[in-house]
Amino acid sequence: MADSAEFDVAVLGGGTGGYTAAIRAAQLGKRTVVIEVAKLGGTCLHIGCIPTKALLESSGLYHKLHDRGREYGIVATDVAFDYARIAARRDGVVNQLWKGVQGLMRKNRIEVVLGCGVLQGGGRIQVDDRAIQARAIIVATGSSPRSLPGVELDGRRVINSDHATMAGELPGSIAIIGAGAVGVEFATFYRQMGATVTLIEALDRLVPLEDEEVSKALLQSFVRDGIDCRVAARVGGARAGKRDVTVSLEDGEIRADQLLVAVGRGPNSQGIGLGAAGVAVDERGFVEVDEWMRTSAEGVWAIGDLVGGYQLAHAAAHEGVVAAEDVAGRRVSPMEQELVTRCTYSTPEIASVGLTEAQASEAGREVKVGRFPFVANGRAVIHGETQGFAKIVADARTGQLLGAHVVGVQATELIGEPALARLFQGDPWEVGRNIHPHPTLSEAIGEAALAVDGQALNI
Numbered sequence: 435m436a437d438s439a440e441f442d443v444a445v446l447g448g449g450t451g452g453y454t455a456a457i458r459a460a461q462l463g464k465r466t467v468v469i470e471v472a473k474l475g476g477t478c479l480h481i482g483c484i485p486t487k488a489l490l491e492s493s494g495l496y497h498k499l500h501d502r503g504r505e506y507g508i509v510a511t512d513v514a515f516d517y518a519r520i521a522a523r524r525d526g527v528v529n530q531l532w533k534g535v536q537g538l539m540r541k542n543r544i545e546v547v548l549g550c551g552v553l554q555g556g557g558r559i560q561v562d563d564r565a566i567q568a569r570a571i572i573v574a575t576g577s578s579p580r581s582l583p584g585v586e587l588d589g590r591r592v593i594n595s596d597h598a599t600m601a602g603e604l605p606g607s608i609a610i611i612g613a614g615a616v617g618v619e620f621a622t623f624y625r626q627m628g629a630t631v632t633l634i635e636a637l638d639r640l641v642p643l644e645d646e647e648v649s650k651a652l653l654q655s656f657v658r659d660g661i662d663c664r665v666a667a668r669v670g671g672a673r674a675g676k677r678d679v680t681v682s683l684e685d686g687e688i689r690a691d692q693l694l695v696a697v698g699r700g701p702n703s704q705g706i707g708l709g710a711a712g713v714a715v716d717e718r719g720f721v722e723v724d725e726w727m728r729t730s731a732e733g734v735w736a737i738g739d740l741v742g743g744y745q746l747a748h749a750a751a752h753e754g755v756v757a758a759e760d761v762a763g764r765r766v767s768p769m770e771q772e773l774v775t776r777c778t779y780s781t782p783e784i785a786s787v788g789l790t791e792a793q794a795s796e797a798g799r800e801v802k803v804g805r806f807p808f809v810a811n812g813r814a815v816i817h818g819e820t821q822g823f824a825k826i827v828a829d830a831r832t833g834q835l836l837g838a839h840v841v842g843v844q845a846t847e848l849i850g851e852p853a854l855a856r857l858f859q860g861d862p863w864e865v866g867r868n869i870h871p872h873p874t875l876s877e878a879i880g881e882a883a884l885a886v887d888g889q890a891l892n893i
C-alpha cells in the first residue's frame with residue numbers, strides 16, 4: 435500500500451546543507467521532513483570534512499612527536515602509529531557527531547525518511563513506495579568526486595577521496611592528481627604519516643583559487659616537508675598493476691603504491707527528477723538558483739554543492755538557512771558568495787574570505803595590501819610554527835576591506851575575524867583597532883590590518 439504524507443517543507447538530502455535547512459524551517463514553525471538515501475550528515479560528516487580532519491589530527495600529532503619532539507624537549511623513543519586505531523578514532527568522532535545530528539532532528543520534530551527520493555513535480559516526492567507532498571521542496575543532494583579521462587578508479591590502486599578517507603591501511607607511496615583542497619589535505623596527511631608523496635597539479639600553482647602569495651608559501655612548505663610538487667603538469671593517463679600504479683606525465687612517469695584522483699566534485703543532479711519538476715540546470719549539471727536559492731520551478735529551492743559556487747559545508751548550511759527563511763516568508767539577507775570563508779586543513783593551514791589581490795585589481799579596484807608574517811608573532815614562535823602570514827586586501831580609495839588571506843598555523847580559526855569585519859562592512863583600520871589578546875595568533879590579523887596603512891607595530 436502506498437503511503438502518503440503532507441508537509442510544509444520537504445528537504446531532499448540530509449547532508450549539512452539539508453539538515454540545517456530543515457532545522458531552520460522547523461524553527462520557523464514549518465512541518466518538515468528530510469529525505470535521505472544514506473545517512474543523515476551526508477558527505478561532510480561521513481566521508482568528508484569530519485573524518486578527514488580526524489585523520490589529520492592523528493597525523494599531525496604523530497608527525498610532531500615522531501619528527502619534531504626534540505625541538506620541544508620531548509624525548510619520545512619508538513613513537514609509532516597503529517592505523518587500525520587511527521581509523522577507529524576517526525569512526526568514533528563521526529559516530530558521536532552523527533548521533534548529535536539525529537538528536538537535533540528529534541529535538542526539532544523533523545521527520546526523517548530514509549530512502550531515495552525522486553521529484554515528481556507539483557510538490558510531490560516519491561520515496562520508494564511512499565509519496566510525500568510538500569508546499570515547498572529544498573533540494574540538497576550534494577556532489578560526488580569526479581574522475582579524469584584515461585584514469586579508471588578501482589578503489590584499490592586508483593582511488594578518490596571517499597576511498598582515501600575510509601581506507602583501513604596506508605600506502606608507502608602515493609601520487610595525487612589535483613592540488614585543490616582535497617589534494618593538499620591528503621598530501622599533508624600521507625606525508626605526516628611518513629609516505630612518499632607526489633602532488634600533480636595541471637595549473638601553474640598549488641591551490642590555484644587562493645591568493646598567489648598563499649600558493650607560493652604552501653609550495654615552499656610542502657617542498658621543505660619533502661612533498662614532490664609538480665605544477666603545470668599534464669596527466670596522460672594511469673595504469674594500475676598488481677603492485678603499483680603508473681601515472682604518465684608529459685615528461686615521464688611516476689610510480690606509486692596508490693593514485694588519489696582529486697580533481698573536483700560534480701553535482702548529484704541525475705536521477706532525482708529535476709526535469710519532471712521543471713528545475714533548470716546549467717551545462718555542467720549544477721542547479722541554477724537566485725540569491726534566495728530559488729530554482730526555475732515554483733516551490734522548489736536548491737542549496738549546497740548541487741548549485742555550485744563554493745562547495746563547502748558551511749556555505750551549504752548557510753544557503754539552507756537562506757532558503758528556509760525564504761520559504762517561510764522571513765527573508766533576512768540573500769546568499770553572498772563573497773562572504774563565504776574558505777578553509778583548507780593542510781599544514782600549513784589556509785583560510786580566506788573575499789577577493790584575492792589579483793581579483794581586486796581585475797575588478798578595477800585600486801588596491802592596498804597589509805601583510806604580517808607569523809615569524810614576528812609571539813604565539814606562532816611559541817607553537818614552533820612560524821611559516822606563513824596574514825594578508826589583508828583593501829580598496830585604496832574607499833579604505834574598504836576587500837579580502838583576507840591567511841596561510842599558517844590555525845589559519846582556519848583566524849579567518850572568522852576578518853570575515854565578520856566584511857559582514858559588518860568594516861575597514862582594516864577598525865580590525866587593527868580591535869584589542870587582540872596577547873600572546874595569540876589573532877594578533878597577526880590585527881597587525882596585517884594595521885599594515886594596510888603602514889601602521890603595524892611589531893615589524
Ligand code: NAD
Nearest residue numbers: 612613614615616617634635636696697698699745777778
Ligand atoms: P578543487 O576543484 O578544489 O581542486 C581540484 C584541482 O585539481 C584543481 O586545482 C585543478 O586545477 C586540478 N586538476 C583538475 N584536472 C587536473 C588534471 N587533469 N591534472 C592535474 N590537476 C588537475 O577540487 P577538490 O580538491 O577535489 O575538492 C572538491 C570540492 O570539495 C572543492 O570545492 C573543495 O573546496 C571542497 N573541499 C573543501 C575542503 C575544505 O574546505 N577543507 C576539503 C575538501 C574538499
